[in-house]
Amino acid sequence: MKKIVTLLLLISSLFSFESGFAQKNNCKKFKNGTFKLVDEKSGTTFIIERKGKLQIEQIKGNDLKLTFNVEWIDECTYIVTATKETLKIKPDFTYPIKVEILETKDKSYISRSTIPGIDNFSKEAEIFLTE
Numbered sequence: 019m020k021k022i023v024t025l026l027l028l029i030s031s032l033f034s035f036e037s038g039f040a041q042k043n044n045c046k047k048f049k050n051g052t053f054k055l056v057d058e059k060s061g062t063t064f065i066i067e068r069k070g071k072l073q074i075e076q077i078k079g080n081d082l083k084l085t086f087n088v089e090w091i092d093e094c095t096y097i098v099t100a101t102k103e104t105l106k107i108k109p110d111f112t113y114p115i116k117v118e119i120l121e122t123k124d125k126s127y128i129s130r131s132t133i134p135g136i137d138n139f140s141k142e143a144e145i146f147l148t149e
Contacts (some may be wrong), residue, residue, distance in 0.1 A: 043093075043127075044122050045127070047122075048127050049068065051147050052066070052147075052148045053068070053145045053148060054066070055145045055149050056146065062077070062078075064143070067127075068088060071098065072086070073087075084111075086099060087099050096117050097117070098114065113136070114130070114133070115131050116131070116132050117131050128143070129143055
């Protein structure tokens with residue numbers, strides 16, 4: 019019995035020790051601002067402006083701007099849905115996109131974007147804070 023108690027204490031202290039050194043994501047600093055995303059396949063650069071519950075996306079060098087509603091689910095997860103204006107331009111943007119911030123860095127974050135209900139859509143990307 020003494021060995022079991024000692025083992026349990028050792029395991030719990032290891033978890034406590036590790037959690038003290040685990041890096042916490044600072045997602046709050048990425049809720050608003052101007053960001054840059056470069057698509058690795060095409061080389062296309064997207065400029066993303068997020069303020070409050072609105073996100074504006076534009077391809078660098080293109081005048082077309084698309085707007086999205088932003089709903090934060092928790093500190094590091096949000097859902098973007100196309101506004102009515104965007105749906106008039108891009109009627110196929112009907113699915114909400116769930117964005118999870120997986121890791122934060124000083125001036126960027128790694129995110130995973132998925133479409134709830136569509137299992138084969140998942141994209142990870144590094145998004146850079148520009149302002």
